[in-house]
Amino acid sequence: MANQEDIFKKVISHAKEYGYVFQSSEIYDGLSAVYDYGQNGAELKKNIREYWWKAMVQLNENIVGIDAAIFMHPTTWKASGHVDAFNDPLIDNKDSKKRYRADVLIEDYVAKIESKIDKEVAKASKRFGDSFDKEQFLSTNQRVVDYQAKADEILKRMAKSLENEDLADVKALIEELEIACPLSGSKNWTDVKQFNLMFGTKLGASADSAMDLYLRPETAQGIFVNFLNVQKTGRMKIPFGIAQTGKAFRNEIVARQFIFRMREFEQMEMQFFIKPGTQMEWYEAWKEKRMKWHLSLGMGADNYRFHDHEKLAHYADAAADIEFKFPFGFKELEGIHSRTDFDLGNHEKYSGKKLQYFDPEENKSYVPYVLETSIGLDRMFLAVFSNSLQEEELENGSTRTVLKIPAVLAPNKVAVLPLLKRDGLPEVAQKLVDDLKWDFNVDYDEKDAVGRRYRRQDAAGTPFCVTVDHQTLEDKTVTIRHRDTMEQKRVKLSEVKDIISKEVDMRYWLQKIQ
Numbered sequence: 001m002a003n004q005e006d007i008f009k010k011v012i013s014h015a016k017e018y019g020y021v022f023q024s025s026e027i028y029d030g031l032s033a034v035y036d037y038g039q040n041g042a043e044l045k046k047n048i049r050e051y052w053w054k055a056m057v058q059l060n061e062n063i064v065g066i067d068a069a070i071f072m073h074p075t076t077w078k079a080s081g082h083v084d085a086f087n088d089p090l091i092d093n094k095d096s097k098k099r100y101r102a103d104v105l106i107e108d109y110v111a112k113i114e115s116k117i118d119k120e121v122a123k124a125s126k127r128f129g130d131s132f133d134k135e136q137f138l139s140t141n142q143r144v145v146d147y148q149a150k151a152d153e154i155l156k157r158m159a160k161s162l163e164n165e166d167l168a169d170v171k172a173l174i175e176e177l178e179i180a181c182p183l184s185g186s187k188n189w190t191d192v193k194q195f196n197l198m199f200g201t202k203l204g205a206s207a208d209s210a211m212d213l214y215l216r217p218e219t220a221q222g223i224f225v226n227f228l229n230v231q232k233t234g235r236m237k238i239p240f241g242i243a244q245t246g247k248a249f250r251n252e253i254v255a256r257q258f259i260f261r262m263r264e265f266e267q268m269e270m271q272f273f274i275k276p277g278t279q280m281e282w283y284e285a286w287k288e289k290r291m292k293w294h295l296s297l298g299m300g301a302d303n304y305r306f307h308d309h310e311k312l313a314h315y316a317d318a319a320a321d322i323e324f325k326f327p328f329g330f331k332e333l334e335g336i337h338s339r340t341d342f343d344l345g346n347h348e349k350y351s352g353k354k355l356q357y358f359d360p361e362e363n364k365s366y367v368p369y370v371l372e373t374s375i376g377l378d379r380m381f382l383a384v385f386s387n388s389l390q391e392e393e394l395e396n397g398s399t400r401t402v403l404k405i406p407a408v409l410a411p412n413k414v415a416v417l418p419l420l421k422r423d424g425l426p427e428v429a430q431k432l433v434d435d436l437k438w439d440f441n442v443d444y445d446e447k448d449a450v451g452r453r454y455r456r457q458d459a460a461g462t463p464f465c466v467t468v469d470h471q472t473l474e475d476k477t478v479t480i481r482h483r484d485t486m487e488q489k490r491v492k493l494s495e496v497k498d499i500i501s502k503e504v505d506m507r508y509w510l511q512k513i514q
């Protein structure tokens, strides 16, 4: 079996080969951690955004969407805490001159301990077969218990040191664990320093009147500063939510893993405004709701898990990640944060404007609490794309590469293929394209043998192929082939649209979460 690194390399090369993701400015040798989406990638990204928007905005009467500007008044970032606290603890290796996030080095060390636990579990499960009780094994096997205790102890100490800004202890922990530079193997480290992740820029032409701005590092603040505008003009009653999608920018130091960690990326965020004191109920409710959204795509329940934060961000009183099993292991895909009244309270303080809600039931005004759901669109793209890319052994001994993107998200829903380039078949096929294109993105392909064309569409992720042949001319039927099962059926030309609609319609997929 291919190892994780090989699988991930395949994901990256396939994304390029099939027009999904390109390195930015590739002809100039690229720009690190910045990517462009190609003809298929732009469609997949749009479909994921729409799937989120529909679930969050269209299907919830009490959630509305906005589109705030990327540039915001610079005081926004003082109020939000980003100027003072949006830092990563960095450490340099003196020999390789490589810079790392100190917390990531420690977390990677812990991940290795956790993979040892996974190996013990797999071994025991094989040994005990059906009678294996995983929970019992995890709590009683001495080796596993010791591994877990060590992992917990390391994470607890790191969280405490970071919380107390005790960067000397973070370095001490790296040295005690004898963590080596992954590149050079050297343990010769500098001190740990804080580094702010926001990109600065200037507004205005002349040097003395120009205003220092930041490119927004999260979309959330555009929602907070518009809280009252939306609440009043939309006559919104608590609890209610404001959602938006848009670009965010972070000067990530450890920018690696393709589109997992980018310097320019897109977020899909929703801030839910609630009565103070109700945040834990809403926290649990949104964790469940968001997990259901993910599961509705059918990418396998085993590929998701919750991870409760040990170290809370400067604004949160509870936080959890939904983690996804990427080719390089379980990593954060989405965050659910209970942000208290931190943001609105601080914007009140810094702007001098009241950001309160009059609650008719309570007959009083208060600064609402906020429950946030925040997911990276690019990271969701990577989850979908990497999970969908599969090599399948076929019955005849050959293999096929297939991109099993959930049909609702696939860039092209159908490819129309005339069996031959003559006898009037292309004309009938083109007529079908002209009819279907009002409802779906359609690809027309007449080059090469039909078997090769099927493989090409499988690898590009197209869920249906419709083949027009000589029988079509006689009885107005075509062959429809399903990407995942490779099953082929003869159907009437007039039925094609309905067959595809049923499987790609968002209603069919999103009904599962209602």
Ligand code: GAP
Residues within 6 Å of the ligand: 217, 218, 219, 220, 250, 252, 259, 260, 261, 262, 263, 265, 266, 267, 269, 332, 333, 334, 335, 372, 374, 375, 376, 377, 378, 379
């Ligand atoms: N408003 C809260 C917030 O921004 P976050 O945990 O920093 O919270 C939320 O980011 C989500 O944004 C993450 O779960 C991830 O999916 C995505 N994200 C964050 N940084 C990213 C980056 N550098 N590249 C791609 N996606 C990123």
